[in-house]
Amino acid sequence: MDMFTLFAVKLIQVLIIAQVMLLTVSYLVYFERKISAWAQSRVGPNRVGPAGLLQPFADVLKLLLKEDIMPEKANKLVHIIAPIIALFVAFTTYAVIPIGPDITLFGLNIPLSVAPEIDMGILYVLALTSIGVYAITFSGWSSGSKYSLLGGIRSSAQMISYEISMGFAIAGVLLMAGSTLPTKIVELQSGWMWNAIVQPIGFIVFVVSAFAETNRLPFDLPEAEPELVGGFHTEYSSMKFAGFFLAEYANMIIASALIVTLYLGGWQIPYIETLGWAPEIVIPLQIGAFAFKLGALLFFFIWVRWSLPRFRYDQLMDLGWKVMFPLSLINIVWVAAIIMIFGIK
């Protein structure tokens, strides 16, 4: 593949993924409202379009038409940059996650991931999501409001404490695979050798940390409406607020995609290769399997949000340092023992 075709293929992939992400994010907001309504025996948005399906577009239009307010005491540059960082992180992380096996189109071998050749693979995701903390901390600090500042401080403390257990949980996966390449991690989980089954402790630790990293309930202390008005985004309005809003949901998609890739076998359907079907049938099915797992996890994210109450700040720190951190260490020992007994695959 020469430079130009490579560039063209990647550009098309990026465009498709960015569009699909934006659409998924907007409908995720719709489903968040619908599912919360169902959980509370309500109807949910049903006025705009059939069954309220055009609601996301109405929301975006409303946000676009709102006045963009800049607080008087804000640090203006940082105030504007913060949502941009949040969006940047949310939409670039997806590059390394494979949504299916390599496909052959027009004689070209195309891997179904924007940047499959990045050597650091999963580490790239970890690095970028860590930058995400800055978005929230900056927004909290630059708003010139005490509630925002409190939200920002909470979020930095929370994200740092959960990033450690998250990193150690991922270390278990990397030990197992012997590689940081997401494609390789997915391929090693063929059959029922899903990491969620092989290392359940790491799976639980990772899911809980993912909730904390995406600032979703029960770990949404940076927002904590009853105490902090809106937390870090109290002083944001119009499209700057929409930036944070979109980033939150995009982060949810990334966290779910990561869980699917690392622990739930990625695009693999167990034992589909024994059926002996043609790749033209199997590959769309596998991409569908990835989408299904992703959707199920997103539903789980929303479902948990509307079921569990928020943690208190000290409980959050207790859980992070005294429970999640030791558990992730135990997981590493567990994985090491498995590798010692069964040998590296």
Add this chain to the structure above:
Amino acid sequence: MAKKKRMKDLTLWERIYLPEVAKGLSITLQNMFRPAFTMEYPEVKFMPQGSYRGRPVLVLEEHGGERCVACGLCSRVCPALAIEIQAGETDREKERYPEKFEINMLRCIFCGLCEEVCPEEAIVMSKDYELAFTKREDAIYGKDKLLVPVAELQDRIEFLRSFK
């Protein structure tokens, strides 16, 4: 240092926390399959009982005259000073009638004192709750809007009589 024990300490099973999370999740999941309680208002109208206190109206008798004798008690008792009456004279059997009867719906607090004090059962609370105006002047209801045929108010009148 002696450790304080709570009245009811959590058991180990509860402290693992995950089973309790699963319990909570199952409750919300069950709820998702229950029918919604929502009444989709503009399409489906809420039909109140006789005990409902909607906007106060004047009773219009079957023969076409109002029941009100313009005694002014309702205006007197109204805590929000919403009612204004001017009495007039006629040659009918009831010699007094209200020449002007105005309720300022911006002031009315739907307390129902006017209906309670009325000796003639002439002013009662209706079931009408759809009150929206675009101008302040529209909020002052005159006799044209207040007079409602007695047949439509039977529910409320029966409800009131059950307490006398």
